[in-house]
Amino acid sequence: MHGEYFNKEIYNNKVLTFYKKLIQKYYEYKRDDEYSNYVPKFDQEIFKKYKCLVDLHDNLGKLLTNKHCKYATSFVDLYNDIFNTCYGDIYSGLCTEIENLRKDYETIIKTSECSDAQKTLPSIYGNNNLVIIIMPLVIISLVSFLLLMVYKVNKTFNTKKYILCYRLIKYFQSFILSNNFFI
Structure with missing residues (x-):
């Protein structure tokens, strides 16, 4: 539901622009250097990661409700795309959430009738x-x-x-x- 709204590139650019203006105005008013370091760190990459997370949630929800195997393969493809960026990163909230989605996927796929779908996914935390x-x-x-x-x-x-x-x-x-x- 909200994933379609967030998937739009226009919305992501507006949020980023709004965020940067808000931090700059706060910095001007506060006259403090505390938050000025965070402005360049919040960029388009965060929205790409969020979009991937929303897509994973959507595919998992569709797999649970529709029981179509194409959503399982789509979930596996998205998971494998983000796997390398999160592998071994135990402090990232995004990676923790993706690991939780992996566990949910494995429990759902065990009860599904998709014989060609991958049953287990590699853990982001690794061995x-x-x-x-x-x-x-x-x-x-x-x-x-x-x-x-x-x-x-x-x-x-x-x-x-x-x-x-x-x-x-x-x-x-x-x-x-x-x-x-x-x-």
């Missing part, structure tokens, strides 16, 4: 091989350290327990011998 390698090493080190600590504590506790028992026995022996209980 972090460093985590896969380091996690077992950390777990093994932690378990080894804990076993060593348990052994030391147990050994110390047992040693103290034997020393305490030995002292109690000696005390009772000396007490019994000094008071001549059994004589």
Whole structure:
């Protein structure tokens, strides 16, 4: 519904022009350099990314309601186009939303009857091989350290327990011998 309105190039240019004028007027009024750095960063590229996001949403919605396989292939094509720009970017809100759409697509496509559609899409976050390698090493080190600590504590506790028992026995022996209980 709103995607058709935002898809128009004229609207995108008007919003960008309005945004730049608004920031410049604010800068003139405020006499502060705080927001002047953001004016050149907000450009046409943002609208292209937003258009891609809207198109992904539209194709996913049409796939869910119409059950046509052409929307699945269209979704996969759009996803693959934006995949390289977002791959490994874990801090971008756009990439996070696209990852959420990927998960939604995979759940929808599992129940659909599109046999030729791609069932899974690669994750934008990718497989972090460093985590896969380091996690077992950390777990093994932690378990080894804990076993060593348990052994030391147990050994110390047992040693103290034997020393305490030995002292109690000696005390009772000396007490019994000094008071001549059994004589």
